[in-house]
Amino acid sequence: MTSPVVSEESQFVRDHLNAKIEAISNADAEDKSLLIAEIKQLLKQEDAVMVAHYYTEPELQALAEETGGCVADSLEMARFGRDHPATTLVVVGVKFMGETAKILSPEKRVIMPTLEATCSLDLGCPVDEFSQYCDQHPDRTVVVYANTSAAVKARADWVVTSSIALQVVEHLKEQGEQIIWAPDKHLGNYVAKETGVDMLLWDSACIVHDEFKAKALIDLKKVYPDAAILVHPESPQNIVDLADEVGSTSQLIAAAKNLPNPQLIVATDKAIFYKMQQAAPDKLLIEAPTAGNGASCKSCAHCPWMAMNELGNLRDVLKQGHQEIFIDETVRLEAIKSLNRMLSFTPNK
Numbered sequence: 001m002t003s004p005v006v007s008e009e010s011q012f013v014r015d016h017l018n019a020k021i022e023a024i025s026n027a028d029a030e031d032k033s034l035l036i037a038e039i040k041q042l043l044k045q046e047d048a049v050m051v052a053h054y055y056t057e058p059e060l061q062a063l064a065e066e067t068g069g070c071v072a073d074s075l076e077m078a079r080f081g082r083d084h085p086a087t088t089l090v091v092v093g094v095k096f097m098g099e100t101a102k103i104l105s106p107e108k109r110v111i112m113p114t115l116e117a118t119c120s121l122d123l124g125c126p127v128d129e130f131s132q133y134c135d136q137h138p139d140r141t142v143v144v145y146a147n148t149s150a151a152v153k154a155r156a157d158w159v160v161t162s163s164i165a166l167q168v169v170e171h172l173k174e175q176g177e178q179i180i181w182a183p184d185k186h187l188g189n190y191v192a193k194e195t196g197v198d199m200l201l202w203d204s205a206c207i208v209h210d211e212f213k214a215k216a217l218i219d220l221k222k223v224y225p226d227a228a229i230l231v232h233p234e235s236p237q238n239i240v241d242l243a244d245e246v247g248s249t250s251q252l253i254a255a256a257k258n259l260p261n262p263q264l265i266v267a268t269d270k271a272i273f274y275k276m277q278q279a280a281p282d283k284l285l286i287e288a289p290t291a292g293n294g295a296s297c298k299s300c301a302h303c304p305w306m307a308m309n310e311l312g313n314l315r316d317v318l319k320q321g322h323q324e325i326f327i328d329e330t331v332r333l334e335a336i337k338s339l340n341r342m343l344s345f346t347p348n349k
């Protein structure tokens with residue numbers, strides 16, 4: 001039996017620790033609100049606007065919304081940055097998003113909390129190798145995903161994002177084109193299957209979406225038989241096959257709002273839950289499983305590069321301007337052609 005003295009002592013230690021934890025989180029909250037106030041003031045001072053992706057931390061998304069910036073998918077981020085009058089764009093996302101903003105708005109200063117935030121698709125498609133591959137198939141139209149470097153975009157005929165890929169490839173099909181597609185093999189496979197177009201696929205994948213597990217998803221659906229399954233097309237085919245809705249981040253948010261199902265199992269980065277829950281406040285959002293057979297330490301449904309964006313480095317870049325995007329002008333002038341093809345494309349309804 002525990003002696004009353006020991007139990008009194010351990011209660012004392014527990015109270016002491018709880019008081020400490022509370023003090024630390026109060027101090028954290030205080031520090032955070034000071035940091036947020038400083039960022040707001042710097043945004044004004046620098047004539048800057050935040051252009052954030054749905055996969056960044058909720059506190060960054062909230063700050064972008066509060067300060068007149070945008071939280072969007074990669075296509076809308078590109079449009080918003082191009083059209084906004086601010087002279088500085090703070091792109092809160094990954095490097096290809098900052099590069100896209102700079103390609104479209106060379107007169108603006110484009111900064112990011114950290115230029116180290118990249119993407120496995122961008123890394124998986126080095127321009128020299130890709131260029132050689134294209135040279136081997138000169139009769140094919142080159143379509144690249146937005147998740148690529150400026151140099152790869154410069155080598156392409158078209159840039160697409162996941163929200164417009166199907167329509168662009170349908171359009172190219174009507175012109176009788178055959179395609180080279182890079183870099184995401186899963187998205188490429190999905191588009192080829194849906195459109196029936198002859199597409200040569202580059203072999204690269206998103207390390208986040210590649211981790212979703214079909215067997216565990218089937219088991220989860222048994223627990224929630226009324227749930228709809230929402231899938232980003234960077235996921236493997238066996239996950240896409242289980243989907244009720246396949247789409248880009250903004251298309252999945254729209255589906256969450258419009259579908260009648262009370263629960264939604266979501267196979268994309270979990271940071272999307274911030275905006276998805278706003279769009280569908282009464283629905284239960286459930287993460288699609290990444291654990292199970294073949295799970296690894298990468299299996300957390302959150303992009304490690306998106307997670308590099310923080311309040312601290314956002315404040316630092318607004319103060320110091322040290323994480324700025326620059327693009328060689330020759331590359332930019334080529335890349336803007338393929339990007340503008342996408343931005344001025346109006347799909348046949």
Ligand code: 13P
Binds near residue numbers: 161206
């Ligand atoms: P969206 O274009 O759907 O926002 O996707 C970008 C991305 O990086 C998804 O992993």
Ligand code: SF4
Binds near residue numbers: 303304305
């Ligand atoms: Fe790239 Fe995947 Fe991260 Fe999107 S989620 S930025 S595709 S690594």
